[in-house]
Amino acid sequence: MSEEMAGGSAVTPEQRKEALVERVFGSAIGFMELLSIYVGERLGLYRALADGGAATAPELAATTGTDERYAREWLEQQAVASILEVEDQRAKPEARRYRLPEGHDEALLERDSLYYVAPFAQMMVGITRPLPAVLEAYRTGRGVPYPEYGEDMRHGIAYGNRPMFVNLMGSEWLPSVPDVHERLQADPPARVADIGCGTGWSSIAIARAYPKARVNGFDADEESVAGARSNAEAEGVTDRVTFQVRDAADPELSDRYDLAIAVECVHD
Ligand SMILES: C[S@@+](CC[C@H](N)C(=O)[O-])C[C@H]1O[C@@H](n2cnc3c(N)ncnc32)[C@H](O)[C@@H]1O
Known part of the structure; x- marks a missing residue:
């Protein structure tokens, strides 16, 4: 045609x-x-x-x-x-x-605003960093480890996504699933696994919206987890939110949580 x-x-x-x-x-x-x-x-x-x-x-x-x-x-x-x-x-x-x-x-x-777009510039700079490795991956079929994208990519993603977590996680996203919303407010305190948590802003948003919940953030990237820990510290939620370097595929994580979420990290 x-x-x-x-x-x-x-x-x-x-x-x-x-x-x-x-x-x-x-x-x-x-x-x-x-x-x-x-x-x-x-x-x-x-x-x-x-x-x-x-x-x-x-x-x-x-x-x-x-x-x-x-x-x-x-x-x-x-x-x-x-x-x-x-x-x-x-x-x-x-x-x-x-x-x-x-x-x-x-x-x-304004990093809390849903209109905050500056991080996308940082993300696009970061995305170019490992381009030689990306070309090689096209030839070999192997992957490019996430850490190779570096700080600009990590921060760009974190602060590009953060406004959605700050503004929508506790007021729209989780309340739109009524049984999850109820469980997060109930006793005994709900256990939440945040898989691929990056620098932790989604975990922190859940803890802020649901003060009873206990959130464990997991990410395979060491720098992201270090950033998540310092963000939780700065936000004063370390009593309810912890972070660990861990592969989401770890079978030991099964059956231990009331809610497991993976935000902005299941791409294909
Ligand atoms: C696009 S980032 C999103 C980070 C965060 N959820 C956010 O929205 O800002 C994807 C994250 O998934 C993590 N990741 C990818 N594969 C993983 C795996 N198998 N186990 C744990 N984390 C993983 C990466 O290290 C990265 O931090």
């Missing part, structure tokens, strides 16, 4: 080529934009603009400990990408003031 355009005429190879080129070119620009968001987030540039208000390149460089020329390049790119706004376009480059518009601050900085 031939592809058809909206008007009913068949798509020519020329048009198909043009459409693909346009799409890939747009993706390349989008990818560069993600990298610039990564730079702004990791170097605290957005935070400085949110806390201190509009700034020139020299001011931003001074408050963030960055080089003035690099700060200017970044500010100009962010304005062209419509992420930042320029207050005075006619001013000389070094005197031009840039601001983070209302709304963008939430999307780029």
Whole structure:
């Protein structure tokens, strides 16, 4: 069957080529934009603009400990990408003031918000880290160990998913399964296994929503479990939430829990 355009005429190879080129070119620009968001987030540039208000390149460089020329390049790119706004376009480059518009601050900085998208930039940077190993895996059929994706991927996933856990786990997701919701509130305290818990935010959200529940988070990745432990400590839930480096396939975990969940980790 031939592809058809909206008007009913068949798509020519020329048009198909043009459409693909346009799409890939747009993706390349989008990818560069993600990298610039990564730079702004990791170097605290957005935070400085949110806390201190509009700034020139020299001011931003001074408050963030960055080089003035690099700060200017970044500010100009962010304005062209419509992420930042320029207050005075006619001013000389070094005197031009840039601001983070209302709304963008939430999307780029508020880690509890469901609109928080900055972690996706970090995730996309992380996903490129083991690409040579991924190419090799395509040839051999073997896998790429999760730790090889490194900190950016780990944090990107953790903070990309966290807003859903903070906002929805105890108010929508688990209450939508009435018998689970009831058991989590009842005595004796429910035992919950959080499989592939990553840095623990889902386990912590369950413990916060259900104060009686006892949650054991399991993950095969040592760095994730170390992060989960320190997150639980910071959130003050270590009396009810523990984490262990453990393979989810461990048969010893069977029949020990009232609820076992696996969030964002069963992919195929
Ligand atoms: C995409 S991450 C999701 C992490 C966390 N659930 C979240 O939503 O932020 C998948 C996690 O599953 C873990 N994982 C993969 N296979 C596992 C296994 N066999 N046993 C335990 N954890 C595993 C990985 O180490 C990784 O932390």
